[in-house]
Amino acid sequence: MQRLQLTDAEQAEINTLVDRFIAAGHDWDPLTAAEAATATAQRLPLRLREFLTGARTAESGITVVSGVPLDPRLADTPIGWEAAAKSAAGRREEIALLLCGAAMGDPFGWESQQEGRLVHDVSPSRGMETSLTSASSEKTLSLHTEDVFHPCRADYVALLCLRNPDGVATTVAGVDALRLSPERRDALTEPRFHFFPDDSHTGPITGHTSGDDREAEADRVLFGPEQAPYLRFDVDFMEAADPGAGDAMRAADELLSSSPDRVVLNPGDLVFIDNYKVVHGRAPFTPRYDGADRWLKRLNLLRDVRRLYARSNTRTRLVPA
Ligand SMILES: NC(=[NH2+])NCCC[C@H](N)C(=O)O
Ligand SMILES: O=C(O)CCC(=O)C(=O)O
Numbered sequence: 001m002q003r004l005q006l007t008d009a010e011q012a013e014i015n016t017l018v019d020r021f022i023a024a025g026h027d028w029d030p031l032t033a034a035e036a037a038t039a040t041a042q043r044l045p046l047r048l049r050e051f052l053t054g055a056r057t058a059e060s061g062i063t064v065v066s067g068v069p070l071d072p073r074l075a076d077t078p079i080g081w082e083a084a085a086k087s088a089a090g091r092r093e094e095i096a097l098l099l100c101g102a103a104m105g106d107p108f109g110w111e112s113q114q115e116g117r118l119v120h121d122v123s124p125s126r127g128m129e130t131s132l133t134s135a136s137s138e139k140t141l142s143l144h145t146e147d148v149f150h151p152c153r154a155d156y157v158a159l160l161c162l163r164n165p166d167g168v169a170t171t172v173a174g175v176d177a178l179r180l181s182p183e184r185r186d187a188l189t190e191p192r193f194h195f196f197p198d199d200s201h202t203g204p205i206t207g208h209t210s211g212d213d214r215e216a217e218a219d220r221v222l223f224g225p226e227q228a229p230y231l232r233f234d235v236d237f238m239e240a241a242d243p244g245a246g247d248a249m250r251a252a253d254e255l256l257s258s259s260p261d262r263v264v265l266n267p268g269d270l271v272f273i274d275n276y277k278v279v280h281g282r283a284p285f286t287p288r289y290d291g292a293d294r295w296l297k298r299l300n301l302l303r304d305v306r307r308l309y310a311r312s313n314t315r316t317r318l319v320p321a
């Protein structure tokens with residue numbers, strides 16, 4: 001894990017950039033906001049930009065920046081993302097995340113997720129306590145690759161912690177946990193798995209038009225360099241194409257879930273999760289629904305947004321439905 005603590009002076013610089021971004025009135029059209037953020041990110045403190053560039057080139061699995069400034073008058077934690085979207089709660093923090101995120105990658109969103117918002121809210125939602133989405137609480141969120149179904153899924157999932165009163169851990173596990181027999185390892189390296197959109201995606205998704213995606217082409221769990229492979233895994237939203245692949249999938253799940261690392265995010269902590277190198281999840285907790293609940297802002301980042309443009313017929317930062 002790589003960690004950087006921002007100094008008071010650096011925090012003040014970031015606050016100034018956030019003020020200017022708000023004053024410039026960049027609207028929340030995702031293309032405009034993302035491009036403006038990328039331009040403004042050039043003015044972030046040099047030490048932060050060097051740190052993030054270093055994490056990128058080293059392909060650090062987990063990278064934490066601590067001391068991202070939070071509004072001392074931060075609103076109560078909204079009960080679920082819909083309430084957050086309606087009230088624009090945590091707007092300053094949203095912009096701080098967008099700016100720091102834009103120093104690491106190109107921000108983008110999904111039309112099918114949180115109504116196409118670029119920055120998402122992650123807070124417990126009533127009725128969703130045991131769902132398979134980030135709005136859950138009482139149930140463990142299984143280790144997953146973010147948006148495992150999509151070839152243009154994020155290179156980094158960035159999470160900025162606004163509140164975490166009970167110190168609930170984000171769990172992470174890397175490909176190095178997969179100490180498997182050669183047979184099982186081979187199975188994971190072959191196109192013998194189907195991946196599906198998770199329950200946070202609503203409405204139709206490009207290339208995934210019907211409820212039954214099993215016709216979609218099979219793909220691999222492990223891919224890329226043999227000595228340092230990348231990983232694509234979400235036991236809740238994938239299926240093995242044959243019994244041998246199913247056995248390898250269950251063995252991989254056991255190894256990943258047996259002793260994941262725990263990252264407890266504190267307010268002002270911003271974590272960049274390398275979505276090709278590690279899977280992430282969350283320990284269960286009891287929701288409060290009193291305004292003091294755990295609350296994160298989330299941003300998807302690509303190393304090169306042109307991967308999206310190349311797959312789409314419009315130049316958009318939203319993966320179209
Ligand atoms: N295994 C899972 N539960 N996968 C889905 C993960 C949660 C999803 N990315 C969300 O934002 O809600
Ligand atoms: O709440 C967390 O710590 C992680 C939730 C998660 O998986 C996500 O928001 O993508």
Ligand SMILES: [Fe+2]
Pocket residue numbers: 134144145146157280
């Ligand atoms: Fe996630």
